[in-house]
Amino acid sequence: MVAAPDRRRGAHVTSSLQRFALPAGPALAAAAYLVLHGQGAGHAMAVTVALTSWCALWWILEPVKGPVTALLPLAVLPLLGVLDAKQVAQSYGHELILLLGGGFMLSRALERSGAHRRLALTMVRAFGGGSGRSLLWGFIFATGFISMWISNTATTLLMLPVALAILETYADRRLHAPLILSIAYAASVGGLGTPIGSPPNLVFMQVYAETTGQAYGFLDWMTIGVPVVLLFLPLMALWLGRDLAGAPAAQLPESGAWTRAEKRVMAVFALTAAAWIFRGEPFGGWSALLGLPGANDASVALIAVVALCVIPDGRGGRLLDWETAERVPWGALVLFGGGIALAAAFQSSGLSSAVAQGLSGLNTLPLPLLLLGIVGGVVLLSEIASNTATAVLLMPILAATAMAVDVDPALFMFPAVLAASVGFMLPVATAPNAIAYGSGEVDAQRMLREGAVLDLVGVVVLCVVCYLAFV
Template sequence: MTDKQGYCFHRKLGLPLGVVLFVAALLLPTPEGMTTEGHRAGAIAILMATWWMLEAAPLAATALLPVVLFPLMGVLDAGEVTGAYGNPNIFLFMGGFFLAMAMQKWNLHERIALNIIVRTGTNPSRLVLGFMLGTAFLSMWISNTATTLMMLPIALAVIGQIKQRADGQGIENFPVALMLGIAYAASVGGIATLVGTPPNGVLITQYQGLSPDAPEIGFFQWMLIGVPTAAVLLPVTWILLTRVLFNFRDLTFTGARAEIKGRIQSLGAMNRGERIVLVVWVCTALAWIFRADIGLGVLTIPGWRNIFPNPAYVHNGTVAIAAAMALFAIPVDLRRGEFALDWNWAKRIPWGILILFGGGLALARAFTSTGLVEWLGGKLVLLDGIPPLFVVLAIALMLTFLTEVTSNTGTTAIMLPILGGAALALGVHPLLLMIPATISASCAFMLPVATPPNAIVFDGGHVTVPQMARAGILLNLIGVVLVTLVTYFIAVPVLGIELGQMPAWATQP
């Protein structure tokens, strides 16, 4: 769900409702088997969940509640709470945001997108594919909101040209398919990498928050899961939009190539700033991928971090901040004192997302340290005996449709600790439940309020709510099935998940 102008009814309701539920939860007797601290942590979680899901307060502001309430209510000490906001994975996203901001400063993202579009082809159907590929690729590395905002004026210009110069039937369908294609591709592309979308960041911080011995999810490991997911969902979306729902096969148009070429020419030759950012970006991506050992059957590619005295100390966040420091330090024009990235641009990164990661991790720590995770998991014994496949399918279905009307980041921040605890109680690997929840949180396609890209293209005109809902419901259901299959047939072998067994680190005292 995305922020909208004004303060609507559900937000006005959310503030007092959260407080009422919080007080009511505290006044109830502590349930049998739950610790007093766990009871208080649960009440705080109810308050945060209500405010997050109804967006009664800014998401980042709600994420700061643990800093105040956990120490005051004896749940966690202040040092442990605030330490959650300095987790290494938060610095991974911070560095990634700095890198994305440098790309935007020099318009490198627009050059990349336009060159992808012009090389894909410019008949109407392939034009939609080109926009989707360009949007998805950029969304792997930068904010899907920023990507959509950049692609929108280019798409509107092409739509204007087509309305003036195109021939054939389906001219009214092309704008709908193009706009929806951009919105959906922005969400799908974010699935592919750890830094592509905030729910992925929530997963990696909260998974390791379950136990200090929980292994890290590597950047390359996630790409082995996320890239195939996006690679299947993207063409399926394209076919659905251009061949099934909004057919314009008879439409002919030859002016798109000139429009795109004109925009590329307006950017001029690649300047020094763009070249610096491109080199740093490529080096950073390679450093993320090859940081740790990569096992390929009997072959193992050693990670570059092994050359350092303590390889385990070198985190993806280390790489991200090193890249950011390079951008701050490499000059573009010394005479003018201009560098690849300056603070005027850097300060525009979404700091609130970083705070939200910290709040989610603080919540997960409270769930674990107070025993609330085990208590919640014990209450889910009714699920014991149900095949894990159906549990995964149910989780994917629930998160997909829940995030149509709630914040996907806030929802994952609340749900992942609960699912992690439920997995341990059921005797299965936590990632078996946490991964489908995370990916499904990025698969809300039905409503304008579901994601920022949906809202942006809806506000741009050419798409009605019924049209978005018609396409979105089909994609939601396709996404549920795909996420279930990806979890079982890709995530399980890639991450070494043994079905029906808890990992060794989870069984250690």
């Protein structure tokens, strides 16, 4: 029997680090400001570095919740004159935050109707339950697809009970850990496929637009993100299913007929996804055809939310009510806003230009080696820090790095923001990992072994696909 992990010891170490980080954050910020200002850096630049250092320490060690830390830029930047209050407020009400909020509400409507569970079972059946291995493949692709459109955490919470119900009557123990891990890992990978699949994706889009002056559209993202998902998921299935030869068939739960609410929610969601994808392409997209140059993805999402709140569900209610809609993760929106405010401070204070100048020596390194170092480093960081916080901290720096070596910022930023969601080794790396670990079917040692290999696979996949796409 495998010994139960000693969670108390890990919790004690984490608690000690958090108690240390609470005063260390402002102390580090004060020291950074004094050193930089003493060496001739401008006030705004020194404040930006100091505040970023404070936020980084608190986001990584979490003495307080991440959204609480994200309130610091809202308070400090106007207080110390780096940005005015209007500029900072615009960061927290950015159109990409509205898009993310609208996406969260759309996913709530899917969950409320039960359409997401039916879609998952339909996709699993498409792969067949003829063997344990085919069941694993079905769960991986169903989870990955759903996670492209709703949050990784919600996808994991949807798929896990279905898997556990199947495993209750499944005698072959070889399938248990791989199936549970496949759900957690595929949820993280599926989130790489679309801009709304994971909050860090939108951090990239905002910083890229601010750095280059060019918008990065929904279709632009999917042109690279979907191939990454389609390449990564089969490799994951091959690795996790390597020992399942001869595993017997499984009994899948019945899903019954589609309800009116499920059909209507899926129709709204399909139209919304199509509107996102084809807003600007091809040939200017529907926004050009209809003479609506100001149309954006946030407008599409919010119109869809209003439609869901109006359309009847066939049972005397609506497809979405406000009580359900307001149960979105508001903390993620605040965290995203803090990142946008810091990125704006990087630009306005001149810190981005200073970082680019300081990193100009990197242009002597081979580009593939530099890309490999960035992606590998971000994957390691993502094992201990949240993916959104990692993206918030690194996107402005990587944009400056790309300018220093005279390449498209997307070459460094895009694979790095994807790598922020590729943390498979530790239960604390992502919410899906923690949920899988909490199921009791996977121990930390098994997750470490399986996840280490998939981390390496992720580094290779991201480097190869993004290098071919951007060079």
